[in-house]
Amino acid sequence: MDWLVFDSSLLLAAAASAGEPGILSWLLGTLQSLLYVAVGLGFVIFVHELGHFLVAKACGVKCEKFYVGFDFLEIPIPFTGWKIPRSLWKMQIGETEYGIGSLPLGGYVKMLGQDDDPRNAEAEAERTKLDSTTAAGEGLTMGSSIEKVAEQAFHTPPDPVKNADPPPQPAVAVKGADGKTVWLDPRSYTAKSVPARMAIISAGVIMNAIFAVVFASIAYKMGVREMPAGAGGTVPGDPAWQAGIEPGGKIIAFGKDSKPYAHLRFEDLMRNIVLNGNNRDLAMQVVDARGNEHWYEVKPVKHDGNKFPTVGMAPLMGVKLSVPSDADKQKGASLGLATTDIPLQSDDKIVAVNGQKVSSGAQISALLVQNPTGKLTLTVERAVEPGKGADPKAEAKPPEVLEVTVEPAGVRELGVTLALGPVAAIRKGSPAETAGILVGDQLETIDGQPIGDPLSLGQRLLDRVGKEVAIVVSRAGKDNKREQKELTATLEQPLNLFPLYRYDNSGNAAAETLGVAFDLLPLVAEVDAEGPAGKQDIKAGDQLVAATFILPAADKQDERDKVFAKVGRIDLKASPNKWLKLMGLVQQAKPDYQVQLEFMRGEKAFAVKISPAASKVYFDESRGLFLQAESKIHRAESWSQAFSLGLRETKERIQEVLLVLHRLVTFQLSASNLSGPPGILYAATSVASLGIPKMLLFLTMLSANLAVINFLPIPVLDGGHMVFLTAEWIRGKPVDAELQYKLTLAGLFFLLSLMVFASAMDVGRFLYG
Template sequence: MGEFVTMTVDAGAVLFGAWPGQRGIEWIASHPLETLQSVLGLGFVIFVHELGHFLVAKACGVKCEKFYLGFDVGGLKLCSFKWGETEYGIGALPLGGYVKMLGQDDNPGAASAEAHRARAASGDLPAEPTSDPHPAWDPRSYPAQSVPERMAIISAGVIMNVIFAILMASLAFGLGVREVASGTSAVRPGGAAWRAGLRTGDEIVAVGGTPVTVFKELQKKVTLGDLSKGVGFTVRRPGEEAVREVTLRPDTDGGAPMVGISGPLSLKLPDDLGEGLPGSAGKTTPPLAGGDIVRAVDGVAIDTHAQLVATLSRIRDQAVALTVERKGERLDVELPSRPRTSLGMEMAPGPIQAVQDGSPAAAAGLAKGDQLISVDGAPVGDPFTLDDRLRTRVGTAVAVIVERAGVEETLAVTPR
């Protein structure tokens, strides 16, 4: 009899999927790296599954003729080699994998021929394998094994996947995952957090009475919180030992409930800067590079992003010297100031939209809906430059005239 080649397809290792269509093909073409990672990941899962069948079959003394990832339909394969009695390879059809054992074939049309291959030198085959040794079966064939051994071989693939999943999950748990802490790197003016007096750098230690350490937990509790009664926040401010309790009423003008804070940012620049940095950061001397870590501003050590923002906001109108860490070495970089650009227009101030709790404006009695008429005896002018104009009056009372319900009132505000 000439050489007869057959394949046993393990249904547990075959991947079926619908034709992805034009959009799916376009996604694959535009994401080659992600596609390759998916193929390699699925291929490794298949390898582990088939390895389970292979190892248990070998332990039972079964002759394994082939171990393939993918199917070598018609003999087509990407590569193969033979080690001992087993041929190892990668088939041209990447839809699964298989282990070919002597005397076993899931194709009914080829089962008879495969049984003859597993026949011993003499004797007739019984209708079914028996538990007693029978001279008709090659002792190393799959049918010659006992029922418990065959059950072990068949179930070994799934069991191996379960063991592998437990090991990988344990490894991943041990390595951990980078999470964004429940702090604040920015507070949106007018937002719920801003109105309650939260500042950049504040740490959120609890939401609704439940401790939180990860920013995602904070977002989830805000989304599921009571919008009518508000959401309780426990906040620790840098430099203060005591915590403060505030109630935030999330804004819904953007759709999902939000309190108007951004999670903590790092002092490290992204490794890949892409098209470069915008504004003054893209004009430093020497240029900033991906992976740089800001360590100081004008010689003052910086430990957090909140400190960086606070320091730069005080010297926004002049060049500053940044000290960055690059590949373990310190480097001084000059960051130029960025002049304010103008279109030659002046914005007219509208009514006050929000007043921050605990602010000088709140202490002076300013309220939502008030219309500013003058500040320190001069017209309000462009509201976007009001903070800069009051910078020199910090700690000094400033007369502010507002119109409230059609009546003008004069209030004393002390900028901080």
């Protein structure tokens, strides 16, 4: 009996959609995905049980049942008098009943003399023994020959082809747990030698491992769409940013003992971060945009409000645009801020910015962040669609080339400037590091001018790029007294585009031109008299406490309103850096949203409502342009190459499962990350919508999980049987039946408890995100 207990990997799957499908299209798509899932998961279980079945038959064991799913009980349908039958389908062929059980949590092969259900184990053992006989040399004490007793008790069923009874087989003498010899049906599982039974038990996981390779090989021969592992951007202040990883860099290795591999995926990066362990550096080999290789060591961090640790890297971006549909805009799925003289379309390919040719999203991002003001000219190529009735074999027309002017976009602001806190992080190799600025320093002035709004500092320094600037910082000295230091730094062109709307629960305000990230303080430094808060009673020195979005009444809310309603009250007193999160949300808010800010002035608490407005001096560097994530089809050129890739994929997934288990037992990974049947079903359905190759890779991962998990030394699982068999081989007799019963019962209880726990974690994720 083999259980599909849980997925030990983190299920990283996403469903893609374009526009708002009709009900019929959605229903057909969902049914198709569910069909893929049912066939895929069923096949993974089928091949596992097929391994047991084939080897058992080869060893001469009578297999009474072969089931995908369990037929242990009828499942009542709530609020009706109906029940789902034990089996959805079954058929008797020869001596074996084949079927599909109604409980889709695994599968089993029922062999004569073997039953994993502790309630039936004793009865099953008795069913294979000869009555009233005791072993005595070559004969039986009853005076009957072995052949005669065997003829009476152990006839095999008629051959369905020859329609004739096969000759009877002699009983097999086996030493019991009490040391006494018993006579068993020669076709029973327990009558076989220990090596034969080990072969039968291990065949399931071996088949899963084999078919994991098969699934992956077919996927790579068909072609798998992959997002490369790399940095499209880095979160200011986070580990990747501090390490100095430049946007556009691609990761080719994790760990200095690994070999470089050009096809590492972004999901591989996510897995390595999550499974890295507590307080450990993650070594990454990165090829930068110029082709130079560098080793970086970054220590993942877990921010408050985030479920998993991060190094602060966004995926690599390509050169094609993503323009939201009207339905997406209504839902708030994308900002859609770009204002152009010619409407842009999804899949428009940017080939030049202000006349400068570009070939990557990193190049486009760098030019955007370096040119936040004034009009920008994009040269784009747009595919020409063939007309109706066009010959599909005809050559595609060359793309249409357009010159598109993009207007600058002011950041939506509240007109309140927060006070600058101390330096929180410095980028390696940056002007700040060269100048000698240290973490904990307080920036006072740059070229004699006050710092002003921390969020726009880097943008306001663009006109001094390449020039030397004088920086005054205050630094803790002796007796904790602050001392002023005068430093100089030559500013550099920023490369990292990380606009406000990307901020969530991590990152700091930063000046990319200087390479310094800093904290914010929950104190008002300045109020723009001409800005949205200009007419409110807010003064410098007021303490900022919290922020809340003012939304329409609940009965009038649409999809975006409901999303913002979940944001709730943002605590800025305890976490002033969440001002960045608030400002990011302001960029995505509807024009009629208001923000309520709560303040303290001395002992007086008060609140004001502010309607955000576009700034005239601080600009959105992205200009509302959204690039599609970089992706490519990884397709094997031959079946031998596909097999090699399939072998690599399977090896990595098995190693991943083992690493997850190690992290779990050493408390470096929370058990709350496990997924039970609901999570596996949800992830499989999501992956199925991405196409057959992705589904095959998911089945590779699931097969690897099933192979490893089922071989754990837990009674009821294959690994538990191997432990009992190993003990029998060493001792020369089986483990005591009573002990096996108790251990099997404990193993069953553990697995059921684990399944319930993992399923509860899935439900929690579904309900609370």
